Amino acid sequence: MFVLDRHGHPLDPCHPARARRLLAAGRAVVARHTPFVIRLKDRDTATSAIEGVQVGIDPGSKHTGLAVFTDHGGSRTGRYAIRLDHRGAAIRDRLSARAALRRGRRSRNLRHRAPRFLNRTRPQGWLAPSLQHRVDTTLSWVARLTRWAPVTAVHVEKVSFDTHALSAGRPLEGTDYQQGTLAGYEVREYLLTKWGRACAYCGASGVPLNLDHIHPRSRGGSDRVSNLTLACIRCNQAKNATPVEVFCKGKPALLARILKQAKAPLRDAAAVNATRWALWRALETAGPSVHTASGGRTKWNRSRTSAAKSHTLDALHVGHLETVTTWPSTVLVVKATGRGTYARTRTDRYGFPRLRLPRTKRVKGFATGDLVRAVVPSGKKAGVHLGRVAVRSTGSFNITTRHGTVQGIGHRHVHLLQRADGYGYTTHPETRHRAALPPPPEGGGLHTGGI
Incomplete structure (x- = not known):
């Protein structure tokens, strides 16, 4: 605590x-x-004698792991674990919808609006709102942890692969292609992330995976990353030099999915790479000393401690360390929910206002989203209800708990625990150890034999 x-x-x-x-x-x-x-x-x-703590950060596109730990000569002890769930996808979708509405208005025969100036420029280091949100929320929680604990250092993980090098089209060939797991690491880690660490043909996971050419090289296929996928040993040997259209004959849905996923870029990797430097620069000006490390070292640290793959455990294993003695058994999941909307009306399907929202946000001292505790002494709703409140002007509130929504609770029975801060909080148990896997083949768990 x-x-x-x-x-x-x-x-x-x-x-x-x-x-x-x-x-x-x-x-x-x-x-x-x-x-x-x-x-x-x-x-x-x-x-008071203050020892101080350190914070590890595992930045991601959808989730960011934060770990608070103490370090004694390279031996780390996890104190607190937080998984921050971003809402960048929701921001992107809303901006896309707004842009579509604007394009529609311009194309219709409506009132003419004179064109505006076209010399708008973006400042250096500008990020799209969906990407800037990831940086801002991560910085916000680092600042909160600094207020609640004596943070002396921050460790940030760099991305595991460079999408710029992948898009340059340099083929994986020669010794890069034939050596062990660490050779061509960017390409391999990219494919593991893109294909969900599972076989593209049968969906098997938790087994050694091969790099497979979707269109075989013997039939003119290239070594570009867009022609590579993951296959288990059995599927890799069965496919061999067979064209993917022949191998997946009779499974048109599977064939279409493989071809579509092979051409699609990994958006999550692009989002992480676009925000990593902005996050690094912002952390350097925040206060505590900042140390950076690679994803390869984090993966190596987890393999030595037999830790499972999760954002919070990755954050705990970032940087140089000797061992991890223990880590928290429970993870606090913090979901960015936003602070509501500026709209003062609700519209029907034709766009006409059908409901006007009140301008007063607080009712009887409560606002929608506050964390409350209601103790109802009698009646059908008797009991203790802990959760988020939705206020009503009548003073009869709804409380959403982990078991559902309880409606019609009088404000006299409600007690405020914490004001709404734009985040929702839940907990889930942390995975203690990684699942037992069969021994990897010689050269590493991800190899290229047979292709």
Whole structure:
């Protein structure tokens, strides 16, 4: 648990059991519900020995892993794990829908609008809103962790592959093609991510995978990454030099999916590469010292500690380390939900307003999205309900809990726990160890034999 002194300055985190004892003894009060933060009444940073913690970041397109840990001579102990779920896809879809509406208005025979100036320029380092959102939310949570814990260093993982090198069309040939797992690592990691670490033909996962040419080289196929896929040993040997159209004969849906996925770029990789430098530069100006590492080192660290593949465990294994003694058993999932909309009306299917929304956001001191706890003493809804509230002007609220939505709870029974901050919070257990896999063939788990 995060701990603050009596002035609100961060102290070293403590165990949940110790936090419960401090609260029961009256020595501490709850400063924040989620993540749980307590504030000590009788402690000051000037009289406390502070060891400090470090933060590991595993940036991703849809999810970003954050790990708070202590480091003693390369031996790390995980203290807290957070998975941040971005809403970049929703932002992109809304911007695309708005652009489509604008194009439609321009093409219709409506009122004429004089053309605007065409000399608009974008500042250096500009990112699309869907990409800037990933940088902003990650920086926001690093700043929050810095307020709640004495962060001394931040470790950021670089991407595992370079899409610019892949798009240049350099073929994977010679020693790059024949050597072990680390040779041609960018191409291999790109294919693992693009094809979901599973065989493209039978869908088998958790087994050694080969690089396979969709159109065989013996029949004129190239070594470009757009002609490469993943295949298990059995499918790779069965396909051999057979054209993919013949091998997938009788399975038109599978053939169409393979050909379509082979041509489609990996958007998630492009998003990560577009935001990595912006995130790095922003973190350097944030305060704590920033250390960068590669995805290959993170993967190697996880293999030594037998840790499973997850964003939070990747964040814990970023950078130089000797071992990881333990990591949290529960992950806090933080989903970016936004803070609502500026629209003051609801429209029908023809675009005409059908419902006007009230301008007053708060009702009886509550706003939609607040985290509340309702204790109903009697009636059909008797019990304790913990969740997000949806306010109504009548004072009868709806509360969405993990079990569903409870409607019609009077505001007199509702107690505020935490104001809405644009994020939704859930928890899920962390995977302790990776699944047992068969021994990899000589040269690594991802090899190129038989193709």
